[in-house]
Amino acid sequence: MAQEVHFARQLVQSATDIAVVTHIRPDGDAIGSLLGLGLALAASGKSVQMISGDGVPSTFRFLAGSDRIRTHLEELSGSLDLIVVVDASELSRTGTVLDGYPSPHINIDHHPTNTNFAGINLVEVSAVACAEMIALLLPELGLQIDKPVAEALLAGMLTDTIGFRTNNMTTRALNVATSLMEKGANLSEIYQKVLLQRSFQAMRFWGSGLSNLQRDGRIVWTALTMEDRKNAGYPGRDDADLINILSSISDTDISLIFVEQPDGNVKVSWRAVDNIDVSGVAQWFGGGGHRAAAGATMPGPLAEAQKSVLEVTRKLTFSSK
Ligand code: 5GP
Ligand code: MN
Numbered sequence: 499m500a501q502e503v504h505f506a507r508q509l510v511q512s513a514t515d516i517a518v519v520t521h522i523r524p525d526g527d528a529i530g531s532l533l534g535l536g537l538a539l540a541a542s543g544k545s546v547q548m549i550s551g552d553g554v555p556s557t558f559r560f561l562a563g564s565d566r567i568r569t570h571l572e573e574l575s576g577s578l579d580l581i582v583v584v585d586a587s588e589l590s591r592t593g594t595v596l597d598g599y600p601s602p603h604i605n606i607d608h609h610p611t612n613t614n615f616a617g618i619n620l621v622e623v624s625a626v627a628c629a630e631m632i633a634l635l636l637p638e639l640g641l642q643i644d645k646p647v648a649e650a651l652l653a654g655m656l657t658d659t660i661g662f663r664t665n666n667m668t669t670r671a672l673n674v675a676t677s678l679m680e681k682g683a684n685l686s687e688i689y690q691k692v693l694l695q696r697s698f699q700a701m702r703f704w705g706s707g708l709s710n711l712q713r714d715g716r717i718v719w720t721a722l723t724m725e726d727r728k729n730a731g732y733p734g735r736d737d738a739d740l741i742n743i744l745s746s747i748s749d750t751d752i753s754l755i756f757v758e759q760p761d762g763n764v765k766v767s768w769r770a771v772d773n774i775d776v777s778g779v780a781q782w783f784g785g786g787g788h789r790a791a792a793g794a795t796m797p798g799p800l801a802e803a804q805k806s807v808l809e810v811t812r813k814l815t816f817s818s819k
Contacts, residue, residue, distance in 0.1 A: 502618050503638050506604050509618070510539070510639050513580035517571055519549045519602070520584050521591040523736060523765075526692050529558040529567070530654020531584040531606070531628040537563045537650065538641040547571055547578075551593035555734060560691055561653060562646035570595060580604070585628035585654075587612040587786050606631055611777055611786030626664065626671040629654025633674045645682035652683040653692050660742055661693050665772050665790060700738040702730035707740045707755065716751040717811065718744055721800055723758045735759055737767065745769035752776060752811060756804050759795070764803040767793045768811070779814045783807065 510516075518536040520528040529550065536548035548567045558564055571578070581602040586592055587609035589602070596602065605616035608625040625631045629651040636643050643651070655675055659667055662675070679685055696704075706726035712719050722737055732738060737757045744753035751774055757765040766783065768776035768791070775789040785794020796803050 499620060499622070502620055503635065506618050506620060506635075507639050509580055509603055510641075513544065515545045515577045516580045516582065517547045517549055517578055517599075518582045518584060519551075519586075519592050519595060521586040522552045522593040524550050524552055524555065524558075526558060526657025527627045527629055527654040528585045529554055529561065529564065530650045530652075530657070531632050532567065533561055533563050533650035534629055534632045534647050534654065535582065535584060535606070535636070536566075538636050538643065538647045541644060541647075542641055549595050551595045555736075556697075557692060557695075558653065561650050563650070571599070582606065583616060584632070589613075589615045606635065609786060610788060611781060611792075624666075624668065626666050626668065627655045627658035629658070630671050630674050633678060643678070643681050648678040648681035648683040649688060652678040652685065653688050656689055657692050661689060666788070696738070697732075699730050699732040703727060703732040703738050704740050704743070706730060707737070708743075711744075713750075714808070716749065717754070717808070718747050718750050718752075719754040719756065719804070719808065720744065721756040721758070721804060723800065724760065727758075735765070737765075741767045741769055752815060754807065754811065756800060756807070758798065758800050762798045763795050764798050764800055765793065765795050766803070766807055767791075770815070774815050776811070776815065779807075779811050782810055782814065 516539055518532055520532040532548050536546050540546040550567050551569055553569050554564050554567050582604040583602045584606050587607055602616040604618045606620045608622055608628050610623045612621045622631055633651045707720045707722050710720050737755050741755045751771050753769045755767045770776040770790050777787050777789055777792045780787050780792030780794045783794035783796050787793050
């Protein structure tokens, strides 16, 4: 990757008008990576647009600079000379924000399902978060890590590892986290804000999902309907991270959640234990992700999506055993 990093550095150094773009339905790593790279570029004097097609979830709005994130590129972006996409394995994961623009120059990502869609693809699957990669890349790109950058990157690392407890954790990741703390990021405060605090509405939404929990052998799942969302008063389109709770159920190999979307589609999330790979099942349904955590969006109705996903999940993950 050394050669690619060298090219990326040249592109970054010579660019003046830069867009950094992250994936739709952004999680903490998406926002942390976007802000980490975007703020570092801005601090070096570049003109930077930080773009998240779906905006910034309220959980991450405490991060300095998050108010500078926009949902669209500015009209006059004819002068854009560098487009960087972060934490997205495919161009389609950026939504429609890059429609009509040249294909991205640089992609920084850690998903094994990455399709190498950019000119320069910095893809490292052993990184626990895209934010970890960015923390390591910034000095190589000639950019500084100040306190807001460190906070954003630590938030990204914490969320993708659910507080440094996923099975892909490495000593390198902990060392990177240490260096971000040394730059001023407050671990316990960021941990509280991105992983522990929940709105009252989110808790009520969890309640609906938990009361409908199902199990078949070593698979557990639940669904969150639009009705559940309305009753709870929960604003987002996501599962309020309920999947992370399901994945802590003992004697279980795979947990799934089905989240009904306003457009009738169904967002599916898979989580798996160590020796099971769910990224292939997610890809089968047009999605992607990691061995232990993957997702896809598919057509409804909910009951049918649920039936076929459970069937294929059983087939693809257990048949070869
Ligand atoms: P989640 O289920 O929490 O949304 O996502 C789990 C993992 O799967 C994340 O790494 C996320 O980026 C990836 N993922 C989720 N949905 C999709 C999708 O529709 N397409 C692709 N390629 N990856 C997805
Ligand atoms: Mn990520």
